[in-house]
Amino acid sequence: MDGLLTRCLRPLKAVANYLNAIAGVPDYQKYLEHMRRHHPDQQPMSESEFHRWATDEKYGGKGVRRCC
Structure with missing residues (x-):
């Protein structure tokens, strides 16, 4: 069961890494x-x-700088 779950999640992790x-x-x-x-x-x-x-x-510094 764990092997099946790992194989199913591998493509999703690759897509997440790509988008990140x-x-x-x-x-x-x-x-x-x-x-x-x-x-x-x-x-x-x-x-x-x-x-x-x-x-x-x-x-560029401490925290996120915002104009508003």
Whole structure:
């Protein structure tokens, strides 16, 4: 049963990853992989820290800047 569920969810996960990449949503798993390969001596950010950092990078500062 688990194998069937995994096979059914795999295409949906691929579509979700594709849409996230188009929308510019950062991939925490890729970040962790990068840290393991290139910076094994450093502690990676937590997932919430990573997303906060990515938002700051995307919008240029602390939190989302809005005109209204």
